[in-house]
Amino acid sequence: MWRSNRHLARGGAQLQDQADAYILATWGEPRPPRRKPERAKARHLRDLRGTPPHRDSLLTPVDAPYSHPDRPAEIVRDYRCACGNPHPFTAVQAQVTSGNTKSGGCLRDQARRQRRSVISRAETQAVRAWARGWGIETGENGRVPARITASYRLSQAGRLDVLGADGLLEEARVQHWAQLNGQKLGARGRVTSEVWLAYATDALSRDELDDCSTEQ
Ligand SMILES: [Zn+2]
Numbered sequence: 001m002w003r004s005n006r007h008l009a010r011g012g013a014q015l016q017d018q019a020d021a022y023i024l025a026t027w028g029e030p031r032p033p034r035r036k037p038e039r040a041k042a043r044h045l046r047d048l049r050g051t052p053p054h055r056d057s058l059l060t061p062v063d064a065p066y067s068h069p070d071r072p073a074e075i076v077r078d079y080r081c082a083c084g085n086p087h088p089f090t091a092v093q094a095q096v097t098s099g100n101t102k103s104g105g106c107l108r109d110q111a112r113r114q115r116r117s118v119i120s121r122a123e124t125q126a127v128r129a130w131a132r133g134w135g136i137e138t139g140e141n142g143r144v145p146a147r148i149t150a151s152y153r154l155s156q157a158g159r160l161d162v163l164g165a166d167g168l169l170e171e172a173r174v175q176h177w178a179q180l181n182g183q184k185l186g187a188r189g190r191v192t193s194e195v196w197l198a199y200a201t202d203a204l205s206r207d208e209l210d211d212c213s214t215e216q
Pocket of ligand 1: 082
């Protein structure tokens, strides 16, 4: 026996039972429930609650949240980015609210550019001088290899524990760290410039907590 309306009070439910019994006696089977597709849809949409973007977000919602057309369990929303990109950007609402997604991609691009260009001329000179002291070849002109810059930064911060006997950061250590931290390595597992520098930044932010294997 079907119940057509869960919202009925108990008295209503009793009336419904009586009606069902009457229908069953009259037609020999209960009538199928009448569908009300528009109301059902309206209720579904109302369930998709809008949640605000994270306070650091560059995104502002353009419209109400909606179900992803291919993955209905995923609630997405269209946003406009404060960077001035005129095209709305569709993101998973929960990611925008948590702050995992803060922009339409421009922040990530900017961070990538900064990481690449953040080595100042003064630091490059300091790196060369430091490398000479260790007998490390840097060449006279142009960019110093990122491995050397990363090693220099760690050395300056007293993190000799992560440097090899030659004064340089060990490649295997950084490869291992990259794998654990989902950092993208280059072809054949080569450590890229970005990853050398990212390792140094990470190690400096975490002090010496992760290296219990090193000598005192
Ligand atoms: Zn943007």
